Amino acid sequence: MKDLLVQAIADIQEDEALTLAARLLDAGAPAKTILDACREAMCIVGDRYERREYFLPELVVSGETLKRIAALIRPEAREAAATEPLARILIGTVAGDIHDIGKEIVAFMLAANEFEVRDLGVDVSASRFVQEVKEARPDILALSGFLTLAYDSMKETVAALSTAGLRDQVKIMIGGAPMDDGVRDYVGADAYGPDAMAAVRIARRFAGGG
């Protein structure tokens, strides 16, 4: 039944996936089985997106399906079943910017590739990033920005981390439509990536100590 669940999520059969997940849980399946199925399905979805078989509709619906399935599992069980991630990543769209589709795709692909991702949402201020880095101690900070004004928001965020003495503790990558390596220099980040797969490659490099 686990394979059917993987298939249902990956084929964007939302109702079927939810029914299957509920049935598995009722039958006493461990949370880990369900979460593994979700991860497997995410990889397939990510792959199909990369190959341009899937587009935004499929990503939006499968992303929400995963959230709804996760909500079926009790939080303690979820925690106990968590596998050791490659690295912990904090992601958000910077201050003044509310675009979130690209950021969510990046978060989705990172999670599909065994990273633990915490998403702070959009219009995240420099001080909020600092506070969250202080509390959650992530290995990597991923900043999304889609507007020209995001250059300065990113710069401020990086500067605020330096001021707080946290800059050396996280690797910072940036991305979003108008970003490039020039912007990376300008804001003082460690890496820039043009798309979600690049985000995964960079995160792997960071996690490997690169």
Next chain:
Amino acid sequence: MDEQAEVLYRERKQRILDAVALRKPDRVPIVSPFQLFPYTYAGVPFREAMYDYAKAREACHKFVDDFQPDADFGPVLAYAGKPMDTLGLKWFRWAGHGLPEHAMYQFVEGEYMTAGEYDEFLYDPSHFLASKWLPRSFGALAAFSDFPAMRRMMWFGWTGLLAGLARPEMRQALAAALQAGEELAEWFASLARYAAEIKAKGFPQAYAGFSWTPFDLVGDTLRGTRGIMGDVIRRPEKLLQAVEKATPIAIEYGLSAAGADLPLCWIWPHKGSAGFLSDRQYARFYWPFLREVIEALVARGVIPVIYFEGDETPRLKHLAEVPPGKVWFHFATMDMARAKEVLGGIACISGNLPSHLLLTGTPEDVRRCCRSLIDTCGRDGGYIMDTSVMVDEAKPENVRALFDFTREYGVY
């Protein structure tokens, strides 16, 4: 109108009409929706332009005088601040309302129609908009949630309608609406005055109407990006019905351009670009309805200007289905040689000069880019010079290079 201005006006207008009709004008026309730039260039904070209509006109005049575009937008792209205040507009942030005084306004997307409300919209779009969309969009119109349904006005239904309008909360909302209406009349008068003033100087107005693609009317205004993308999979039939319903409405919007001296109707598509929908989804939900709008406008003599802001490369084969010589496609991200190849003999194309070049590049960079655009797709007409996306920030010397070089090098 003085004689020389009249000649210039006719020349400019003809240049654009020729390019759209795929004839060779005297030179490549240049028409570009500069948004924030005219105000920063004139030293007018954007907030002031949104509230002081005379100041906005003044700034736009300076832009027109100094750069001499073949057609001009004027203050319409700055919107009117006063009615937005009066009504408490929620889906915008603007200078002084969450943004600094020099900032361009920003659209705040939301779900202004829930997934469960499709039937209500389909049954009576007007009432849905009045009783749900208006109160969700404007703080001062909260009482419209009890707006009496006009469709029940018949026989003695009018009694309920009028009694409903007379309720104290509704009176207050209506008073706000009236005040905003007066403020808007002032703004429209300012726009009309500006159009007359530039005409007297020999410049046509760049727009006669605005419209939407039917899919985006539903996606941008009602469901939001996430909402509509989910609907493509979860409730395709309902979504199709809503897009169908939105189609004649979009046509109606655009027909306001019919009969105008330069009948350009601008449409800004959003959610059909590459990466958003698969080709099958695009062919089912997006293109047939946009094509219907284009054809209906063309049939009434309107020139649709479809201003694409994303990458439309995979959509070119669809775009080639429009009536030849009647449509103007603007591209942001595009291999223009390829576009010329597919759309040559079918539609006029414009755009593709990277807007950020105007901010980060040098005049020489801009000239080089203009030259290459004119060489690739402007050689035998059917091309209009324009930036990739609307211009907010730019160095004046780069803008000058764009206009001067096009005028010089773009001569046929």
